[in-house]
Amino acid sequence: MSRHFKLHTLAACMAVSLPALAEQPQGKVLDLPSTAITETRDEQIVDLATPTQAGSRLNLSALETPASTTSITAEQIQQRANLTIQDAVTRSPGITSVGTPGNGNTALSARGFTGHASVMTLFDGSRLYTGAGTQTFPVDPWMVERIDVIRGPASVLYGEGATGAVINVIPKKPFAGEIRNHLRLGYGSWDRQQLGLDSGGSLSERLSYRVTVNKQEGNGWVDRTDSRSLALSAALRFDATDDLSFTLAHERGDAQPSNYFGTPLIDGHLRDSLRKKNYNIQNDVQRYHDEWTRFNTDWTLSDSVTASNQLYYIKSRRHWRNAEDYTWDPTREQLERASYLEIKHNQEQIGDRQSFTFDHSLFGLNSKTVVGAEYNKIRFNVDSNSPYNDVGGDYVDPWNPAPGGFQSRNVTRPQTLSTTHTFALFAENRTQLTDRLSLVTGIRRDQNHIDRNNLTNDTRVDRSLQGGNWRAGLVFAVTDNLSLYGQYSTSEDGVSNLISLSPSQINYDLTESKQTELGLKQRFWDGRGEWTLAAYHIVKKKLLVDDPISHEKQQAGQQTSDGLEAALELDLGHQWQVSANASVVRAKYDDFDETVGGAPQDRAGNRPANVPRRTANLWLNKGFGQTVDAGIGLRYVDQRYADTANAYSVPGYTVVDANLGWQVLPDVRLGLQLNNLFNRDYVVAAHSGEQWLLGAPRSYFATVDYSF
Template sequence: MNNYLLSSLCLLAINSAQADDTAPSLMLPAASITAPEVDAEHTDLKTATSAGSRLNLNSLETPASVESLSGERVRARGDRNVQEAVTRTTGITSNGNPGNGGSSYSARGFVGAGSVMQLYDGIRMYSGAGTVTFPVDDWSVERIDVLRGPASVLYGEGATGAVINVIPKKPFSGEIENRIRVGYGTDDTRQQALDSGGSLTDTLSYRLAINHTQSNGWIDHGDSENTYISAALRWQARDDLAFTLSHDYGDQQPQNDFGVPLINGRYHKSLRDKQYNVRDAKLHYNDQWTRLNSEWQINDNLVARNELYYLKAQRRWQNAENHAWDENRQTLLRSGYFSIKHQQEQVGDRQTFTLNHDLMGLNSKTLVGVDYNRIHFDLHSNAPYDDVVDGGEPIDRYHPDRGEFVSHSPYRDQFKTTTQQVSLFAENRTELSDQLSLVTGVRRDIVHLDRDDLIDHTRTDRSLSANSWKVGLVYELTPDMSVYAQQATSVDGVAGLISLYPTEQGFDMARARQTEIGVKQMFWDQRGEWTLAAYHIVKKDLLTPDPNNPNVSLQVGEQSSDGLEASLEMQLPNRWQLQANASVVRAEYDTFDDGGVSRKGNRPTDVPRRTANLWLSKTLTDELNAGAGVRYVDARYADTANTVELPSYTVVDASVSWKALPKTTLGLRLNNLFNRQYAISQYNSGQQWIMGEPRSFFVTADYTF
């Protein structure tokens, strides 16, 4: 970290010299292609969204449920990471745990990386073994865009519940601006951060964001340390041509916590801060993303864009993950000594052309494009995970002996895969009249997977293909109000596409279709806005065990969901601001057998029926702002039989910021104000609860120059 700080200080010194009043001012030429504005503090229904369309449509023009959240709002609320920010949006909850990289969501009744897709700057890293570990940091976020409902027509396989696109801070033109943050809080939590950007010359601009955090953690031996770097350089080669080179780096060693074990099926508050993992446990994620984007305004009506990228992820687990209570022996048993490593590399390119044109005398806009990805994935582990002590090692639940990692199974190479994916896609918006527009899209995906088993030296391969489409109508009742209806389809893999086992390769992808209607309006001279959406989704071809042979799977399962989602945002008198949202979903298995028992009518695991968020803030003076928020998540089941339940929870957070000096701002955030004990998610079929953090505070000081 010392190297990062040294390089940051050097860059700040250079930037300060360039930003000196005696330096010549930088006058940029007018251009058809311009750098994005720096960190817009406000988004509304007329803000162009990246998640719902590639046609640069805003929410009022999009026949889908979309939402945008600015990075400034995320940081003002005191959200500590991307996951906390995303789960303040409508109807999305977290079910993250160390086994899935801590970054997994539930949306519209569908759960996990295979159904809720995560993008970084519009790019998807294919999920290996259901694990997503990037992005997490919110310091480098410019905006978060969310599209709820099927979106395979835009992004391919794995997008039935929602798509979350995290957009990093971008280079901007103008005088160089720098911000330094230092922070300190509960459990010796520390932060050092830098944000710097502006013009280097009349054609070059940059952005650099660095964030380093450390904490002793709120559980025993819960240390964590994370470093994030986001850097981008933009070159305006000509008025009609621009290139942006970006590199993002994340190194995470999060708090290693596999949850609190239930004792006789019940949660015990006295165990919340206990650590049952071994002394030499490992939890380490390293992610790197390099991208070269180009944008060429060929003429007044045609734009070509290209995104060339290289993504690399290395993940390492070595833990005793299972802590189960043995009722007969009245003791806690530690087992599940798993040692796993993922190595993943992805090279890809996306080329699109966007054309404004007439279609039979009607104004129309069409985008056509092609995607290509080549992904290498290697898995190393100690499978079949034979523990030294059959049934588990007895440990004291109050004073556990940490011990060392040990397993009868050797750590070795398991398999490697090479996946090639290519897709052709198109999207169109045609204005049928002054008020009515039609938005359509089609996509064809072709995937080929080669798998080498490094244990028995066998090789398997499989080709998969899928078609997706969407069609939607938007009627503009007024310039500030629209209603819409749409149908969209999606496809999901039966498991992580790049890590399918031979027994899974014989199955086709699961398919889903959604019908949605909604209304969106800005009102009160655009000081308020509200949205309402209703949807019905059916997903077919899920894997379910054969009732006559549980070791064999059949692709006959079906799941459906119906729901309502609403949001409200208002700029109230006396400088009050209100943001609120709520959702209700009825999700169930229509056809699903588990161990020969039908689960028809049961709710899928990790899906709450109701969620709600509220944030109320006030500008007390020109220098002082305060806000508080409530987050509510209904009870969820941890098993398909619906016998193990995680209780509902309500958590209150608050934040205050004070501009103490013209260039210095002090902040205070208070999390879990009433110190509620609640389970965010679960592990080991609900026998271990991943708990929310106790009451904590964090103080920050920001200096700009």
């Protein structure tokens, strides 16, 4: 423990030794016309030449980054009828949703790896550690300025839990200038209502602010699925000098989402007559409360040295009380309703990240280096009615289900309390080897210590898990607008979420992943178009497998993923714009055993659950003068399996969405969003092999935007 205390002290010293990184220079923007006015400021489209934090802390553009990245702007989110952040992210290459109520409806799949343990979500560059597979913030796109996606292993940037991808949600920031306000009123299908406000600007010469508030509610397309949410984001920026600034920000989310846990299959088939039936109990509870407070300091120490610090505090409270499983009993011709679960999460996290950026010379070559440290302390408490050993449940008529009430012989009580300390040192470097060739490298060392208390029997276990990752990539600029890259990177995941490892899981090492990736990126037609292509090979080792003799878990399994991803952005002229992408992945277990009913089962060669082979997205936009624009797009997701045995398959789907906008006055815009235009029945995710979560039927949502 003394070593851990020294690491803690070093983190604290670095946190207060210097404030933070200065404002980064603006890059070029893609010269694509925009007719939609959906923000309080003039929007800039992020293109391949725009510096972002998507794939590096070095503020490189996509053309300079040896990785597959995507940036999604607030304007694109609004235009494409995306109701959630996950909707927006899954329009980028190779990302699909595997969201269910149990994981907060926020889990994603990328490059053959699924869930919050392998696809990480950040907010403003910082990580909320996921407990028990659940993350409930952020989910409201109204507060979002941009979403950056880096695909493939990224533990060298953000630590364990980032083998598939990292999603960085960047909130709207204060800006200098005249105060501008944006008010939105919306109404749509199933009595969906929205009231949103976005306000920002300068309060004085050196003080600026940004406030967003969004309230939504609706009745839901499934019986008894009312929902409501309130999201708040507020930030105040003080420019103490031209070289030093401070930003205090606070975000809050309160949500009571739909209590829909899926539609059961009857004899293995989906019945359309059950599509809108709700089998959950009458006194269900789903309630999420999240708060995120940050203090950022940006400081330019000299022409060649800048510093950045972010101190943050995160709090999450979650409560579920539901009957979650509905199974068809052909003998009784009724559904057995079971899995009466009540779970409460109480999570707090305090952390600090300090980094320094140096522009310098290395062996006579132009070079840029970022070094830094990060510390987190996470307290995670779970109350539940575990051990969930109620036998059976009650039977309901599938076509006329009685709501009933929560029933369990197990009392909800405090179960576990864990405290996790994490400390990391990291560094990145970009060196210009020649006029056209650059080397981008990174290294990170993590120290994690977990203390877990079982509150039911007053026992305690603890474990230290160390991790180290690195990345090396070469980028060759064939021209100023065409780059070819190759990279090798490593990554680590926990066998489950780090802060909620069970007593048996806590003894295992972190899993290990290695990726080789090659890619091509190009801007063409004088910035009117761009395309990217990436090919990758990932090997993940130390998966948990069953010993065929003792049936105990061992870390001997392996999974591989091979894939291709392509994306195209194109301005065709005459106010026509096209955005398209597609991906193909071949993911399989090379070595994986699991015990079913006491007998070992070999899953080698099987595809992991919730991983489609092919995905594609298309969005076509057309402007009509300066006042009207329209868009239509499709989302395609291939067939998936619902289990590791590949015994249950989930059908693929293609869904078409559309939007229409009319700038009736300089400050007033009318909008109409149409989702699932052709009213397709489709499965978003599988709660189990015999219970599917369906997508919403055709719906509309009309908006009025007023800027003043």
